[in-house]
Amino acid sequence: MFFGRAREIKALRADISRAGLDTLAGRKSPRARVLLIAGRPGSGRTSLAERLVRDLERGYRDGVLRARLTEPGGEPVPVERAARGLLADLGVAAPAGAGEDDVSELLRGALLERRALLLLDDAADAEQVDALLPDNPDCLVVAVARGPLTGIPDVRPCTVGGLDVKAAVELLETYAGSVRVTVDPQAAETLAELCAGQPAALVLAGGWLAARPTASVADLGKRLRAVPDDDGRPAALRPLARAFRLAYEALPAPGARALRLLSLAPLGSADPQTLSALAGCSVSAAEVLLDGFVALGFVRRAPHGQYEVPGCLAPFLAERLAAEDRPGETQLARARMLERTVRLLQSCRAVTEPEGSPARRRHAGLPRALRFPHRAAAADWLDLRQPALLACARLAVADGELDTLARRLIAALVRALAAHRGTEAAAPELYGLHGLVLDVAERRGLHRERAAALLNLADLDAGTGRTPEALARYRAALDAGRLAGDPYATGRAMESVGGAHQQLGDWQRAADWYGRALAQRLARDEREDQARLYGRLGAVHTYAGRYGEALRDWRAAAAAYRRLGDVAGHARALSEAARVQEYAGRPEDSLRTCEEAVEWARRAGDERLHAALRLRLADTLDRLGDPAAARLHRAAAERLLGSGSAGQGSSGHPSPSTYEIRGEVQKD
Structure with a gap:
């Protein structure tokens, strides 16, 4: 419902076409115009902004983007989070873990060629708005704040006070009905004055009247006058405080x-x-x-x-x-809410599992209110409630008294997001959640979970090109894993440290850390990991030009895959050994090894791999001066690729588990 404000809307519309300081100086404005609606909460400032946006949105082909910049508790929303929300509305993915400046720059770049209308509600200060301001005069920003946004040039606030008497009485009529207002118009006007024309106070007064059909407007006025003022509140908030107290105390x-x-x-x-x-x-x-x-x-x-x-x-x-x-009652209510949220998230994930799986059987045994009828319904619920779910996780961690529930909630949310969207698409949300896990783990001295959180954060850093940051986190994860006595975490961290050094081109350190990880895997007889690490060592030595060591490691990798029965992995490792032999100037040895790799690929039944190795063999034959044989192998590769049945095959290089909070709280 919207009443009055014709004068304010007219002034705001006029401000759009007003010549700015840049125009008066003969320059083109470099940024979007900002219209500021200033007023206290409860004054109807957001309703006015929404009405203005509805009137203007037809002129902006790229639509309306909305962001709330203050949370209900009064805490300012971080600029990075607000910018991510706006980018999501534009369909632009922001890298996981990117900082405030990077995400703001990405938002400005996304808006550079668009004509969009931004509504920034309840801005805490000018810095928040300035960080989100498009560098595009074709965009328009409507900002809502308590007062002036000092620091943003060329902004004239439209200050919102109370409604005029006519509009205030019309608002009351929507709740109380026209009869009670018509029979005593003076009482209605007096009531509007007692509420200072504040829409929020008038709505509460109207709700009180709507719940009491036999009460008159004058009765409400008398009751409202009898409510004592709280002298500790600002005078502008007292009408709303009186209306709230009257309405609240009438509740059962x-x-x-x-x-x-x-x-x-x-x-x-x-x-x-x-x-x-x-x-x-x-x-x-x-x-x-x-x-x-x-x-x-x-x-x-x-x-x-x-x-x-x-x-x-x-x-x-x-x-x-x-x-x-009592604090204990409040904490119990919060714990019930967290527990219910955990169960809903577990149900949301379970519905993605195959029929007949243990998770689906548990899902079928839940009360009807906690079950989702199908995967699409669960995905819709997750999308709709995602902001509140993420906020719930942040609040649970900040509380500090319900850390076990907070950990369960985060684990359930991570799993639900990964199940419905995949880890890559959900990476920005997962980054924040792993950061919360790290906060709890550090506060409680949970070294195993600290290691897991650091590994997951480091993986996301590495995936977005922040390799130095990833390296620091991998090292911290290694320390935490050692404190926890967790061989999985320590082995994974050592291997990841090696991978980070490899990414940075430091072959010597990469080989050193891969060697440490391999020693642990050998001691624990973890054969799949041994095979992978031999391959990583072979790759690093190849990059460094140490072909003798590289050939030794690739042959060890091939032998490890053969013992495991991984025929495709064995073929790949032999292929890499052939490449090293070629680099080392041993083409005849390379040819024999490559032929052996082709035979193993044929046995594996992986036609894509078989074709790739045939092409590599053809290249080797060309270099050895046998073009006829090379043509035969290329033709065979083309037949394999054109058969339509080429599968993906097994990579032979299983990647470490990511996005997993390892610990006892994982269990559903």
Whole structure:
């Protein structure tokens, strides 16, 4: 609902066409124009911004992008997180772990050729807005803040106060009905003045009247005057505080408790499942409560069956919770919410498993309210609730008292994201979650989980080209793995340190660390890992030009794969040994080894590998002066590739497990 504000909308529209300082100076504006709507929470500033955006969006072919820059608790949203959200709306992926400057630069680059309208709600300061401001005058930014954004040039705030009396009375009529207002228009105007024309206060007053059809507007006015002012509040907040107190104290005790528990909902966003867990009631009862709160003006409906606590009411609910509930009760409610979220995430992941699997059988045994009918429904729920789920994980870790539940929640969320999107697509979210695991592990001295988190973060750093940062984390993971006595973590860390040095071109250190990792694998008789590490050592020695050592390692890798029964891996290792022999100036030996590799590839039944090795053999024959034989092998390779049945085959180089939080809390 939107009432009044014609003057403000007219002023904002006029500000769009106003000549800026750059235009007056004869220069083209280098950045987007910023329209600022300034006012306190509860003044209707966001509703005004949304109305303006709806009026203007037709002129912006690339649509409207929205970001909220302050969380309900009052904490500013990090610029990096806000920029990622805007990039996601544009369909642009930001690298996992990228810093604030990099993500902001990526956002500006993405908007450089677009004509988009940005709505930045509840900006905490000018720095937040400036970091997200497009370097494109064809874009327009509508910012909402408490006051002026000092530091951004050429911005004139449109200050939002209370509604005029006519608009305020119209707002009351939507709740109380026109009859009660018509029979006592003076009382309605007085009530509007008592609420200082603040839309949030008027909505609560209207909700009170709607719940009491026999009460008059004058009755409400008398009750509102009788509510004492809190002298500790700013004068501008007192009308809303009085309206909230009157409406809240009229609630029955169970409803009042459920309402104040909504202050624990992440991002102020809830659904019946969330309130059910917080209040300890059934999902259907929670839905009835939420609909009742909507009718009373405490909560707003959001798309897709969600509900939102208005930001202006969140502090009042938090105050009531702290005053009326014992800390232990509050902690129990939070624990119930986390446990319910964990179970929903486990169900969300389980529905991706094959029919008849243990996870699906457990899923079938869950209560109906916790089950998803099919994979698409689970994916939709995960997409819809992702911001709240990530916020829930952050809040659980920040709380510090529920670390076991926090770890279970993060593990379940990591698995659900990986199952529905794949680890590569979900990497930005997983990076933040692994960082939270690291925070908990360091706080609790959990060395095994600290090692796992560091390994996962380092893998993501390495995957986005931040190799020095990855190397530092791999070394820290090695120390943590040693403290935990975890051979998996130490072996994986040593191998990864070698890989980072290899990426940096430091062949000597890479070979040294691969050798250490190999020694551990030999001691533990881990044969698959031995084969892989022999291959890595062979590759590093080849790069360094140490062909004798490289040939020895590739032959050892081939022997290890043969003992394992990995025929394709054996063929690949022989192929690499042939390459080394060629580099070392031994073409006849290279030819014999390559022929042996081709035969093993044929036995493996991997036609793609067989074709690739035939082509390599043809190149070797060309260099040895036998073009006729080379043509025969190329023709055979073309037949293999054109047969349509070439499969992927086995790589022979299994990659280490990633995105896994190793520890006891993993168990569903």
